[in-house]
Amino acid sequence: MTNGAYPQIRMRRNRRDHWNRRLVRENNVTVDDFIWPIFVAEGQGKKEEIDAMPGQFRWSPDRIAEAACEAADLDIPAVAIFPEIEKAKKDPDGSEALNPHNIVVQAIKAVKAEAPDIGIVCDAALDPFTSHGQDGLVREGYVVNDETVEVLCQQSILQADAGCDVISPSDMMDGRVGQIRKALDEAGHDHVRILSYAAKYASAYYMPFRDAIGSSTFLGQGDKKTYQMDPANTDEALREVALDIQEGADMVMVKPSLPYLDVIRRVKDTFQMPTVAYNVSGEYSMLKAAGERGWLDYDRAMMEALISFKRAGADAILTYSALEAARLIQCGYEG
Numbered sequence: 001m002t003n004g005a006y007p008q009i010r011m012r013r014n015r016r017d018h019w020n021r022r023l024v025r026e027n028n029v030t031v032d033d034f035i036w037p038i039f040v041a042e043g044q045g046k047k048e049e050i051d052a053m054p055g056q057f058r059w060s061p062d063r064i065a066e067a068a069c070e071a072a073d074l075d076i077p078a079v080a081i082f083p084e085i086e087k088a089k090k091d092p093d094g095s096e097a098l099n100p101h102n103i104v105v106q107a108i109k110a111v112k113a114e115a116p117d118i119g120i121v122c123d124a125a126l127d128p129f130t131s132h133g134q135d136g137l138v139r140e141g142y143v144v145n146d147e148t149v150e151v152l153c154q155q156s157i158l159q160a161d162a163g164c165d166v167i168s169p170s171d172m173m174d175g176r177v178g179q180i181r182k183a184l185d186e187a188g189h190d191h192v193r194i195l196s197y198a199a200k201y202a203s204a205y206y207m208p209f210r211d212a213i214g215s216s217t218f219l220g221q222g223d224k225k226t227y228q229m230d231p232a233n234t235d236e237a238l239r240e241v242a243l244d245i246q247e248g249a250d251m252v253m254v255k256p257s258l259p260y261l262d263v264i265r266r267v268k269d270t271f272q273m274p275t276v277a278y279n280v281s282g283e284y285s286m287l288k289a290a291g292e293r294g295w296l297d298y299d300r301a302m303m304e305a306l307i308s309f310k311r312a313g314a315d316a317i318l319t320y321s322a323l324e325a326a327r328l329i330q331c332g333y334e335g
């Protein structure tokens with residue numbers, strides 16, 4: 001033994017007892033950290049399990065408040081609402097996004113009525129509504145920026161009018177945070193917050209989500225590499241975040257999260273902004289699948305993933321596991 005500190009110093013002493021491990025724990029996951037994404041679909045009386053996301057459901061507008069109430073009962077601060085739009089309503093310009101009676105608007109109103117204290121987050125993006133599955137308008141084969149941003153501004157106002165508390169631009173168009181801020185303010189929504197998907201990567205981990213909202217079949221072999229970020233880059237993520245802060249973002253998001261813990265850490269260290277990790281669908285589904293096969297203990301692997309986001313510097317986590325984690329925490333989960 002060449003370490004001169006030993007045997008006086010034994011790192012294992014602080015790990016010996018449960019009470020001691022609790023005392024020296026550096027990070028904690030609490031229910032305060034969670035935003036739970038929920039899915040709304042056309043129809044009535046519907047609660048339909050999503051194939052690629054066991055344990056997650058598509059709710060019709062008349063039932064979605066049940067999901068929000070479950071979250072509210074567990075004291076989860078917010079839900080994020082995502083729509084599955086039926087094929088007949090999709091078109092190249094995603095015009096259903098601006099229908100003042102679309103299912104997002106219906107869901108916002110239903111949740112506000114039944115669970116008035118829970119925060120509501122909604123995407124500003126067109127992919128659930130477009131027949132090609134892209135987040136914006138396509139002109140001559142290219143997802144155009146400025147014209148898309150104009151639509152996103154109108155979509156944001158529509159959602160804010162319905163009662164949405166947080167607009168979350170997930171499209172990665174340039175300049176959209178500033179334009180949406182301006183549009184919201186002009187429409188009298190200066191209290192509506194913007195949670196920007198600031199560093200969003202062109203990732204393979206969104207596939208179960210695209211199944212959930214039915215955009216994958218429309219996107220086909222298409223990809224989103226001309227607007228979402230290259231997984232190889234981190235300096236670029238800092239530039240993206242800096243711009244969104246400058247344009248007025250209240251909170252910034254890194255997405256996905258497990259393969260991008262380094263990005264979360266750099267963003268938090270550089271900007272000290274409220275920083276949100278999106279524990280995306282593929283991260284959820286892979287743990288679920290392994291858990292179902294008995295290859296992993298799902299609860300433990302999931303809680304370990306959540307603590308990794310806190311360790312990396314995240315203040316909040318969008319996670320499909322929010323209800324499960326909240327219940328475990330409530331029961332005194334210790335790992």
Ligand code: PBG
Nearest residue numbers: 125127170205206209280281282
């Ligand atoms: C749409 C959007 C996506 C997700 C959230 N908003 C998918 C995408 O960009 O293709 C992914 C969420 C997840 O995988 O859990 N702009």
